[in-house]
Amino acid sequence: MSVDAATVRRIAHLARIAVTDDEVPHLQGELNAMLAFVEQLSEVDVDGVEPMTSVTPMEMKKRPDVVDDGGIADDIVRNAPATDDHFFLVPKVVE
Amino acid sequence: MTLLTSLTLAEARDGLANKSFTSLELTDAHLGAIEAARTLNAFVLETPDQARAMARAVDAKIARGEGGPLAGIPLGIKDLFATRDVRTTACSKILGNFVPPYESTVTSQLWRDGAVMLGKLNNDEFAMGSSNETSCFGPVVNPWRREGANTELVPGGSSGGSASAVAAMLCMGATATDTGGSIRQPAALTGTVGIKPTYGRCSRWGIVAFASSLDQAGPIARTVRDSAILMRSMAGHDPKDTTSVDRAVPDYEAAIGKSVKGMKIGVPREYRLDGMPAEIEKLWAEGAAWLKAAGAELVDVSLPHTKYALPAYYIIAPAEASSNLARYDGVRYGLRVPGRSIGELYENTRAEGFGAEVRRRVMIGTYVLSAGYYDAYYLRAQKVRTLIKKDFEDCFAKGVHAILTPATPSAAFAVGANLDPVEMYLNDIFTVTVNMAGLPGIAVPAGRDAQQLPLGLQLIGRPFDEETLFSLGEVIEQAAGRFTPARWW
Numbered sequence: 001m002s003v004d005a006a007t008v009r010r011i012a013h014l015a016r017i018a019v020t021d022d023e024v025p026h027l028q029g030e031l032n033a034m035l036a037f038v039e040q041l042s043e044v045d046v047d048g049v050e051p052m053t054s055v056t057p058m059e060m061k062k063r064p065d066v067v068d069d070g071g072i073a074d075d076i077v078r079n080a081p082a083t084d085d086h087f088f089l090v091p092k093v094v095e
Numbered sequence: 096m097t098l099l100t101s102l103t104l105a106e107a108r109d110g111l112a113n114k115s116f117t118s119l120e121l122t123d124a125h126l127g128a129i130e131a132a133r134t135l136n137a138f139v140l141e142t143p144d145q146a147r148a149m150a151r152a153v154d155a156k157i158a159r160g161e162g163g164p165l166a167g168i169p170l171g172i173k174d175l176f177a178t179r180d181v182r183t184t185a186c187s188k189i190l191g192n193f194v195p196p197y198e199s200t201v202t203s204q205l206w207r208d209g210a211v212m213l214g215k216l217n218n219d220e221f222a223m224g225s226s227n228e229t230s231c232f233g234p235v236v237n238p239w240r241r242e243g244a245n246t247e248l249v250p251g252g253s254s255g256g257s258a259s260a261v262a263a264m265l266c267m268g269a270t271a272t273d274t275g276g277s278i279r280q281p282a283a284l285t286g287t288v289g290i291k292p293t294y295g296r297c298s299r300w301g302i303v304a305f306a307s308s309l310d311q312a313g314p315i316a317r318t319v320r321d322s323a324i325l326m327r328s329m330a331g332h333d334p335k336d337t338t339s340v341d342r343a344v345p346d347y348e349a350a351i352g353k354s355v356k357g358m359k360i361g362v363p364r365e366y367r368l369d370g371m372p373a374e375i376e377k378l379w380a381e382g383a384a385w386l387k388a389a390g391a392e393l394v395d396v397s398l399p400h401t402k403y404a405l406p407a408y409y410i411i412a413p414a415e416a417s418s419n420l421a422r423y424d425g426v427r428y429g430l431r432v433p434g435r436s437i438g439e440l441y442e443n444t445r446a447e448g449f450g451a452e453v454r455r456r457v458m459i460g461t462y463v464l465s466a467g468y469y470d471a472y473y474l475r476a477q478k479v480r481t482l483i484k485k486d487f488e489d490c491f492a493k494g495v496h497a498i499l500t501p502a503t504p505s506a507a508f509a510v511g512a513n514l515d516p517v518e519m520y521l522n523d524i525f526t527v528t529v530n531m532a533g534l535p536g537i538a539v540p541a542g543r544d545a546q547q548l549p550l551g552l553q554l555i556g557r558p559f560d561e562e563t564l565f566s567l568g569e570v571i572e573q574a575a576g577r578f579t580p581a582r583w584w
Contacts, residue, residue: 001471003462015417015461016424017454018442027458030516034459037517038406038472044479051477052484054338055308055533056295056558061337075196079428088426090437 001039002032099124100264104168104321107267111157111167118157118167122150122211125169129213129265132238134584137250137260139174139232140182140215149211156209165328166209171266173257174215175222176202176312177301181212185303186230187220189423189448191430199301200333201270201312208328213266217256220450221420222277222305225522227255228510229452237285237507238263238580241546245583248507248548251281251522257315258285262580268316268325272302274309275408276526279538282315283502283551286540286578288322288568289315291526293559294533295340298333306415307338309408309530318577319539319568323347326561342559350562351569356390358563361495365401366525368504375501375550378542382499382552385574386567396495398486403479404528405520410463410476411531416453417460423448455516484532491557497567500525502538502551529555537564541575549578 003011008028012019019027073086082089099121102110110116126143146169153167177183177195184190198206206212219229226249227235235255237248239262250259254271258281261269271278273291282289290313297312304310314325327348332341362383367376383393425431425444432447434440449457463472490498504524508514529536534555541552552571556564 001468007462008458011458011462011465013442014465015457016421016438016441016445017449017457018439018446027455030455031459031462033515033517034409034455037520038410038476041403041406041410041475041479044400044403044475044482046475046478046482049478049481051474052480053477055480055484055531056293056338056340058295058338058340061334063334072196076427078196079193081425081429081431090426091434091440093437 001035003028003035100128103318104267104316104324105318107168108324111162117154118150118211119147119154121167122146122169122213125213125266132263132265132584135236135238135259135263136233137217137235137256137263137265138171138214139184139186139217139256142181142212142214145181146211146213153209153211163207163209164324165205167211168209168267169211169213170205171213171216171257171260171269172202173218173254173270173272175218175272175303176270177303178202178212178215181215183215183303184231185221186218186232187448187450187453188231189430189445190428193428197301200298200335201302201329204328204331210328216260216269219253219255220453221303221416222253222272222274223416223452223456224252225276225280225519227252229450231450234510235259236510238584239285239507239548240583241548247510249284249510251284251507253277254281254315258282258287258289261285261287261315261317263584268314268321270312270329271315272310272312273530274305274412275530276523278313278315279526279536279553280503280522282538283540284507284549286549286580287315287317288319288537288539289313290322290326290537290561290564291529291535292326292330292561293535295338296330296535296559296561298331298336298339300333300335304419306412307419308415309412319565319572320348320351323351323565345562347562347565350565353566354390355386355566355570358391358496358567359494360386360391360393361396361490361498362393363396363398363401363498363500365398366500372505374544375504378550378552379499379501382541382571385571386499389570394495396490396498398490398528400479400482400486401528404483404531405524407476407479407483408527408531409520410472411480413456413460414464414473415460417457417464420453420457480531483528487532487534496557497563498555500553500555502526502553506544506546506548506550525553534558535561535564537568539568539571540578541571
């Protein structure tokens with residue numbers, strides 16, 4: 001399989017990465033080179049093989065559903081580019 | 096007097112314990128070495144004030160007889176580990192000036208045991224790379240040069256800063272991480288020892304995530320013993336990482352010097368590549384001969400799905416990365432590039448903040464997870480991963496204790512060699528299988544190529560049997576000797 005220019009733009013949008021028209025042909029070439037490289041997986045017989053979900057056999061650990069941390073709003077917003085009174089600021093979302 | 100920086104970690108530990116020198120003296124010697132080696136670009140942040148404060152505090156503890164297993168030992172920390180109040184960037188523009196209000200579990204255990212932080216080490220952006228050339232701080236230079244040449248060589252990646260700093264004696268050991276070979280490949284290219292432990296052995300909490308089902312932390316050091324000492328402090332269960340395994344941490348150092356007599360060592364025929372350089376072939380045969388001389392039995396084994404590990408990795412790792420890196424949105428931390436809408440803000444921020452390699456992997460990952468392609472790519476790759484793991488299980492079930500392979504297909508290459516992405520990925524051809532199967536793997540320097548650059552061998556172990564790797568690694572180190580670059584910087 002290979003991707004066309006429209007698909008490259010669609011993937012970029014899904015990935016939330018802005019790409020310029022000039023970048024599309026180059027990205028298309030790179031993505032297609034990678035897709036060509038992984039193409040060899042199609043020759044593996046995977047009938048009846050379970051997909052791996054956990055590389056080390058283990059049961060998912062659970063913890064009690066209790067509040068064990070908190071009161072650190074200053075820490076949470078400390079690295080944010082724009083905040084106001086412990087809120088993250090973003091461009092207007094709802095008109 | 097021997098330079099303090101040329102001691103091994105074990106020697107320095109003894110010197111500190113019998114008060115031959117203080118941690119402050121040892122730390123100052125390393126801070127001086129770092130300053131004199133800035134041309135290597137191994138450190139992206141030096142923290143001399145913090146280092147001296149930590150050294151003084153630990154000297155006081157040593158004086159009271161309260162020093163821990165790493166008391167007073169100066170280390171470098173890969174910039175992928177969150178360090179409280181110390182800038183942590185994963186060497187990406189998108190994290191900008193991120194200063195974590197928390198400490199990663201692995202580094203907190205090192206400080207608990209008395210280690211001293213010298214600073215943060217360079218790495219490929221988000222640990223994506225095999226040459227340390229994708230870092231937003233620029234490439235790291237390998238302290239090794241080809242005989243009679245002064246071409247700058249890469250130290251490998253992604254833990255290139257860690258490997259370069261340890262090889263150049265700027266720190267006694269370093270933390271590193273390994274998703275497809277990022278500890279072992281740079282260790283091999285710099286003549287240092289690097290071990291990726293079993294998946295789940297070290298907590299991933301507080302380490303910038305790349306591909307969560309593959310990422311593991313581990314040390315890079317100058318000797319097998321030093322790596323065993325560091326491993327003991329880095330490993331251990333952490334309730335904050337659900338994939339961390341609740342298992343006692345052995346005294347890894349006790350495995351050094353243990354007999355390997357009667358151990359069965361597999362030599363996988365699929366790792367013998369077409370066109371493999373004769374010197375790699377020779378190195379591999381030599382390693383086998385050394386283990387045999389130490390009493391191990393060498394057996395021919397088969398890992399039939401080996402050739403599919405790299406392509407499967409280049410689906411699974413980007414898929415997980417595209418999901419993990421979704422958090423960099425310009426809202427909660429790091430870089431923000433304005434836009435007219437929130438969507439545009441995300442897109443502009445991520446376009447500006449991610450480098451070319453990261454963007455490429457996030458896009459591939461997004462594609463293989465997208466509707467209509469998930470089964471053909473991602474699900475198939477996960478099935479192939481099951482088969483790769485089964486290859487190793489079958490091999491170990493036949494009584495094989497460990498597997499011997501080359502660590503890399505070649506020695507260090509030139510900075511700016513401009514390999515195309517797939518060529519670059521082939522650097523990890525011998526290491527990536529180990530991550531796919533969640534196994535422990537160690538790279539130990541074992542010889543030199545025709546241009547006098549170091550080459551490494553890899554030993555792959557059974558799950559949670561790092562101790563056997565240390566015992567076998569020690570045999571190779573004893574036979575091959577140690578590798579130290581001539582100082583030119």
